[in-house]
Amino acid sequence: MLSTNHTFAVCAYKESPYLEACIRSLVGQTQKTNIIVCTSTPCRYIEDLAKKYDLPYFVREGKSDIQDDWNFAFDSAETDYVTIAHQDDVYSKHYFEELVKHIPDEEMSLYITDYLPLKTSNPGKRDLNCRIRRLLRTPLKIRKFAASKGMRKLTLAFGNSICCPAVTYNKKRLGSTIFDSEFKFCIDWDTFLKYAEADGHFVYVDRPLVQYRIHDGATSKEFIVDHRRITEDTAMFRKFWPAPVVKVIMAFYKKAYNTYG
Numbered sequence: 001m002l003s004t005n006h007t008f009a010v011c012a013y014k015e016s017p018y019l020e021a022c023i024r025s026l027v028g029q030t031q032k033t034n035i036i037v038c039t040s041t042p043c044r045y046i047e048d049l050a051k052k053y054d055l056p057y058f059v060r061e062g063k064s065d066i067q068d069d070w071n072f073a074f075d076s077a078e079t080d081y082v083t084i085a086h087q088d089d090v091y092s093k094h095y096f097e098e099l100v101k102h103i104p105d106e107e108m109s110l111y112i113t114d115y116l117p118l119k120t121s122n123p124g125k126r127d128l129n130c131r132i133r134r135l136l137r138t139p140l141k142i143r144k145f146a147a148s149k150g151m152r153k154l155t156l157a158f159g160n161s162i163c164c165p166a167v168t169y170n171k172k173r174l175g176s177t178i179f180d181s182e183f184k185f186c187i188d189w190d191t192f193l194k195y196a197e198a199d200g201h202f203v204y205v206d207r208p209l210v211q212y213r214i215h216d217g218a219t220s221k222e223f224i225v226d227h228r229r230i231t232e233d234t235a236m237f238r239k240f241w242p243a244p245v246v247k248v249i250m251a252f253y254k255k256a257y258n259t260y261g
Contacts, residue, residue: 005103006096007034007077010085011069015045018088018213023053025091033096038073040064067187071177080172086165088213090118095209099168102203109200111168112140118211129256136161140204152196157240159253160189166210173200186232193239230254
């Protein structure tokens with residue numbers, strides 16, 4: 001392990017054709033940091049890629065589960081700062097370089113960056129969903145607002161404005177096993193709300209330092225198809241708004257699902 005106080009913990013699942021691109025983007029950071037590979041679906045494919053790049057390889061026993069897998073990856077990292085890297089996504093070579101500038105800020109609980117959607121048909125260009133989420137995050141650019149529980153909560157009140165793989169967590173403030181949501185899909189949104197209401201502050205860098213891959217094999221697509229996402233999104237909005245308002249918001253929010261159409 002390097003001497004840096006940060007780790008990219010890659011959550012690998014089965015034989016993803018995108019896993020190596022993710023790993024290569026982490027290995028290629030302008031400033032080197034720790035990288036580990038974690039999985040609950042061990043196979044030769046994942047193990048061989050970990051060996052190829054000389055990365056520590058961790059296997060979680062038990063049934064594969066998003067929340068349990070994320071907690072396992074988070075807890076497997078020995079550093080104070082952890083980025084849970086999703087196997088489908090690609091990180092800018094400047095991600096860690098930018099993060100290092102903010103690590104001395106001990107009040108920071110979450111470090112958040114902008115992102116770009118990564119689609120085969122339209123690579124690297126902001127779609128409507130991406131632009132709206134960026135607009136909702138705008139107040140976080142001002143430190144006073146990023147330190148305000150009410151303002152942080154407001155940035156999440158109209159939808160999950162934060163892209164999960166574009167987040168680094170500060171263990172010194174958050175502790176271990178940080179994901180404890182009742183949901184299966186909205187785990188990240190629910191977790192961000194929990195920490196929006198807690199002490200500390202968010203740091204937001206308005207630079208697209210992650211490319212978030214959108215494809216038919218993504219978990220988001222699966223939850224849209226079987227309607228579980230609608231159920232959970234509705235339940236999340238009820239944490240902010242009365243039922244009549246939620247009904248109106250969901251009428252518009254469901255249009256964002258077309259991202260995976």
